[in-house]
Amino acid sequence: MILLFGGDGQVGREMVRASAARATPLVALSRTQADITDAAAIAEAIQRHGPSIVINAAGYTKVDLAETEPEAAHQANAIGPGLLAAACARAGVPLIHISTDFVFDGEKQGAYLEGDKIGPINSYGRSKADGEQAVRDATPLHVIVRTSWVYGEFGTNFLKTMLGLAATRDELRVVADQHGCPTSTPDLANALLTVAPQLLGGKGIWGTYHFAGSGVTTWHGFASRIVAAQAPLTGRTPRVTAITTAEFPRRARPPANSALDCSLIARVFGVRARPWTEETDAITRRLVGAQIGKESHVA
Numbered sequence: 112m113i114l115l116f117g118g119d120g121q122v123g124r125e126m127v128r129a130s131a132a133r134a135t136p137l138v139a140l141s142r143t144q145a146d147i148t149d150a151a152a153i154a155e156a157i158q159r160h161g162p163s164i165v166i167n168a169a170g171y172t173k174v175d176l177a178e179t180e181p182e183a184a185h186q187a188n189a190i191g192p193g194l195l196a197a198a199c200a201r202a203g204v205p206l207i208h209i210s211t212d213f214v215f216d217g218e219k220q221g222a223y224l225e226g227d228k229i230g231p232i233n234s235y236g237r238s239k240a241d242g243e244q245a246v247r248d249a250t251p252l253h254v255i256v257r258t259s260w261v262y263g264e265f266g267t268n269f270l271k272t273m274l275g276l277a278a279t280r281d282e283l284r285v286v287a288d289q290h291g292c293p294t295s296t297p298d299l300a301n302a303l304l305t306v307a308p309q310l311l312g313g314k315g316i317w318g319t320y321h322f323a324g325s326g327v328t329t330w331h332g333f334a335s336r337i338v339a340a341q342a343p344l345t346g347r348t349p350r351v352t353a354i355t356t357a358e359f360p361r362r363a364r365p366p367a368n369s370a371l372d373c374s375l376i377a378r379v380f381g382v383r384a385r386p387w388t389e390e391t392d393a394i395t396r397r398l399v400g401a402q403i404g405k406e407s408h409v410a
């Protein structure tokens with residue numbers, strides 16, 4: 112049985128759906144049920160459920176707010192994962208922990224490999240880098256999965272923000288000089304649920320892996336695809352204008368390039384993401400279709 116922490120987040124909720132679809136036994140705990148910064152709550156949850164594997168999808172993900180709340184980010188992204196990993200080590204249970212492309216500085220030309228030097232340039236990235244190290248220090252039985260630009264049907268994310276803007280604005284101004292790999296929550300959930308049983312069979316190799324949607328784009332490219340996918344359903348065709356990072360100041364400086372090379376996880380565990388374009392189209396259609404269905408039901 113898989114015990115999932117952070118069960119109420121966008122990744123957590125997709126994991127719940129995906130595990131049910133595969134009939135994989137999984138218990139998901141929300142933050143109120145188990146706060147990962149509370150060692151006693153973690154120990155109690157592990158003792159009560161007796162998992163064969165633990166997955167950590169909990170985290171502080173407000174990238175800009177982390178600049179002014181570094182301690183909150185550090186608690187959830189570094190202290191919590193360290194406590195969780197230590198509890199897993201005591202129980203002899205493997206841990207899969209989710210990390211981020213934001214551990215890199217974004218200066219590399221080309222996609223990042225797992226062995227590339229990390230160098231976070233914002234508070235969120237530093238907290239996640241510290242979390243990775245805390246996991247490594249606490250238990251050898253870990254797999255850290257770095258992912259990027261996550262979107263899906265649950266929670267809040269870039270795709271849903273763009274759909275909201277496309278419904279009301281005639282122009283969307285979107286940054287075109289940051290490169291990365293949009294990753295759908297169904298692809299990520301599938302990857303985690305495919306890796307997990309292989310660890311139990313002793314087939315996998317412990318360590319750090321990259322997993323992200325196939326293909327690289329910019330936020331502008333991502334937004335353009337979302338707008339194109341919703342247009343036939345909504346009739347809305349707002350202009351998507353390319354702007355620079357300098358024209359869209361944020362509190363947290365994002366890496367200019369955070370594309371992830373995902374060939375290692377494909378070789379070791381046989382998981383490969385679908386093209387981000389296909390997933391973006393599919394999720395956009397599902398979200399817009401559901402919204403139209405809701406509106407016609409009300410009318």
Ligand SMILES: NC(=O)c1ccc[n+]([C@@H]2O[C@H](COP(=O)([O-])OP(=O)(O)OC[C@H]3O[C@@H](n4cnc5c(N)ncnc54)[C@H](OP(=O)(O)O)[C@@H]3O)[C@@H](O)[C@H]2O)c1
Pocket residue numbers: 116117118119120121122123141142145146147148167168169170171172186187191209210211212239258259260261262266267
């Ligand atoms: N979103 C992205 O684009 C992205 C990119 C790369 C990596 N990641 C990583 O992917 C993982 C999942 O992210 P997500 O997108 O699913 O984020 P999310 O939607 O914000 O979900 C995170 C969940 O963690 C919970 N949480 C926060 N602090 C906690 C604590 N101390 N104890 C237990 N639960 C806690 C949150 O609860 P509350 O809502 O109550 O705070 C929320 O339900 C995170 O590790 C994140 O760093 C995300």
